[in-house]
Amino acid sequence: MWIFNSAFGKIFDALFLPFRDMSPWVGMILVSFLTGLLMLFVFKWTSNQQGIQKVKNRIKAHLLELRLFKDSLSQSLRSQGNILRCNLKYISYSAKPMLVMILPLILIIIQLNFWFGYESLTPNESTILKIKLAEDQNPLEAQIAVQPSSGLVMETLPLRIEESQEINWRFSATQGGMQEFTVTIDGETVTKKVAVAQKPLSKISPQKPDNNFLDQVLYPVEAPIKSQVPIKTIEIQYPSKSMNLFGWEIHWIIAYFVLSIIFGFAFKGVFKVQI
Numbered sequence: 001m002w003i004f005n006s007a008f009g010k011i012f013d014a015l016f017l018p019f020r021d022m023s024p025w026v027g028m029i030l031v032s033f034l035t036g037l038l039m040l041f042v043f044k045w046t047s048n049q050q051g052i053q054k055v056k057n058r059i060k061a062h063l064l065e066l067r068l069f070k071d072s073l074s075q076s077l078r079s080q081g082n083i084l085r086c087n088l089k090y091i092s093y094s095a096k097p098m099l100v101m102i103l104p105l106i107l108i109i110i111q112l113n114f115w116f117g118y119e120s121l122t123p124n125e126s127t128i129l130k131i132k133l134a135e136d137q138n139p140l141e142a143q144i145a146v147q148p149s150s151g152l153v154m155e156t157l158p159l160r161i162e163e164s165q166e167i168n169w170r171f172s173a174t175q176g177g178m179q180e181f182t183v184t185i186d187g188e189t190v191t192k193k194v195a196v197a198q199k200p201l202s203k204i205s206p207q208k209p210d211n212n213f214l215d216q217v218l219y220p221v222e223a224p225i226k227s228q229v230p231i232k233t234i235e236i237q238y239p240s241k242s243m244n245l246f247g248w249e250i251h252w253i254i255a256y257f258v259l260s261i262i263f264g265f266a267f268k269g270v271f272k273v274q275i
Contacts (some may be wrong), residue, residue, distance in 0.1 A: 001213060005220035012111050013203070020199040024116060024243065024252075027201045031112065032256055036263030037271075039101060044273045046097040052090065052274040059086045109253065114205055114221050116252035118238040120198035126155060126172040128237040129181060129192075133165045134230040137185075142167070142230075147182040151175040151196060165232075173197075183234060190225055192234040208234040 015034075019027045062082045069075040121127060129146070133139055139160040146169060148154060156170040173179065176197030183190050195204045205221035210232045216224050225231055242249040268275050 032259030035260040043097040118204040120195040130235040151179040188229040
């Protein structure tokens, strides 16, 4: 899974590389445009285009019937029933392309979350390092050492929480760049990267995942923790990021879907796609 994550992630690294110093909106518009074209391509080649055109024409005809025979209750009811049947037929034609698109869209959204979902830390900003231990480890007794790189400073002693199998530290960043923690437990060592004062469009990984399939799908940026290390996850609590539109704070996924749909409808005529 890590090989796939690494290869898939490099596509987005290359895509956003020229725009990292620009506003995140530039990268968002680009990826939304490409997603809109991808959805059009999938919809065109996996849907019944002739069937969609016919059912849309029938819906228009039945809507016209409603206007022409609005004084006839029986005809209005028949037209409404026909419109309902046509809409169900239209939905059935759309189901196949939606099923084809759902998996790649989920994988794309997971990747985009690390580019648009988190803010990097700023110098002198404090946050939490959270280490969740394996089930056979007692956080009250675990012999664990955390060594920060030169740009990080520990502010507290470890807070050991037995109920949730985790140990927390508060730390702060003292200088920009990609910093890291080195964690040692039971003779095993693992590292976790920490993003400080990064560019406006940067990939930020809040969690180093466990060595299981689902965690690797949801957190694909860093290599998973090896199975012999008695740690499930290592997490940095980053501030969340939103898209600023003329002073309005918008969640990135809303901007992504709205722009993708706009681009899809804008170019459906160019590629002759019936939606």
